[in-house]
Amino acid sequence: MRPHVVAQVAVSLDGRTAGFDADLARYYAMATLWQEDVTLVGADTILAQEGLLRAAPGGDSRASGPLLAVVDSRARVRSWEVLRGLGHWSDVLALYADQTPARPPDATTRELVTGYEQVDLEEVLRLLGRRGAEVVRVESGGALIGVLLELGLVDELALLVHPVIVGAGEPWCGATVRFRHAGTEVFSGGIVWSRYCLD
Template identity: 35%
Template structure:
């Protein structure tokens, strides 16, 4: 069984996810409506945390205390290359109750041992890259995860969307235009092939169709749009 997956991003009017001022408090206040069981985050975000993470101490090797009544989400990070080495720091933050690394069969053995020594759970699926569908099924069966909120950039968003794993797309559209060729967009994936008949106005094969669920104007002229992914 697959959990319900929600993409939630703040974007400029031209679809960029950085390069403009955003209200982080507003962004995170909205997420409570989904009552997420797991936060799925891209590894790039936490690679940047290395600059602020303190060195490890003996507490990194102490098994975490599990509280059945803890309603906070699980933090899940795909990391088949074994690059995240700041789990000890993430465990000190108050946002999550448990931590899971998603790895593949190509993940270095020394990284799997690193996770084991620090009591970080690991799901291994896929050959060279994480099989996201199977990983989501494992999160559902192993941890009773029913709702996942993806807090990620365009690459992970693109993988989830192209593999048909997303149920809802939520975007906060800021009244800003960023432009440029290096800024990141909400959805990055290889170009789709052109429509077979090449008819004018026809979308490319594989275009993802959305159905508008709700619109709301927030402070600062920010528009909140919520879409259901059409199946």
Template identity: 40%
Template sequence: MDNRRERPYVICYLAVSLDGRLDGFEPDLERYYGIAARFEADAILAGSETAIAAIERYGGVENTYDDGPVPELAPPDDPRPFLAVVDGRGRVRRWSVFQQAPYWGRWVALIGEGVPRAHRDYLSARNVDILECGSDRVDLDLALRRLAEVYGVRRVRVDSGGRLNGALLRAGLVDEVHLLVCPWLSGGSSPRSAFVADDLAPDALGTKLERMAVEQFEDGAVLLSYRAAR
């Protein structure tokens, strides 16, 4: 069944090394975010690990509960995208880091039913919307459909690490993949590949894609754009 009409269109956009890794190189962040804006997404979807890494790395603080001033919700016609974080276990605790940044107009925690009341109360007190979508882990298909149903989200850009990208891909929920391939070879043996799927058998085939575009940059970076072959 073609279910694309009922859930938002999902675009995975990543900066990777030439060996398809997410670490061991330095992307040109101005270019990275300039390209990201082209996708005109209504919502940015991040994984909990990416959110916690951003709190610690860019916010410069620990991922502990905060009690600073609570921001106002943006008015309904605010043009900025939503930030939606897949956080099945309720691990993301420092939402103020995202609320103080100017990039998002509203914040949504996608959680599992086992997330404790105290965490839900924290989210509510901080004006972070809660969408419970699944039991243990977040049911990603359901979460996307709920974003469409509740907020009218039509285009989602995934800004995440290999685990969420891989889970979305394995669930058949990825429509486009854009890789900003940076002119680096990471080498080493870290498991940080762009699409992680622990359940894929070693000899199984991956996902077939169709090329949409190739864009070259002066410094040797290349933007490779593909859509899922259906």
């Protein structure tokens, strides 16, 4: 049985995930609600923050923290040790496909290889469930969440909507999925937190 999958995303009024200053403190405070076993992230999200990651103070992994699983079909992420040492996660797991380019022979990051050209996300979730994961929180700029929605693998959607129109870029999702409203909260500055569950 696969874990409960929560997709969390900070968006603008016109459905963009970039081009505005997201309230990251609020975003990460809300993320603690789920106490996830696994944080699932796409390589693009990691690469977009690589400069900030490298500048972050080093530390140790957090034994009680969730596992960080990164979907990286093209083996572009190189900052595994930095991610491991941020103190947020218990460990990191690289999610690769059969056709993912070869990794350095001395790589020490745990790997899960599934799928041929792209990571098989359905199998990843099933395997994580077998390993004891009950809740997976997806943190993404939108592409990974969009794929998971298209595959019917999202159980809950949490949007932190910012009162700004970006007017450029692609919307974070193009899939059509019906959800049931589960709650809304309005914060100072007009930021709206809305949660939805799969029908």
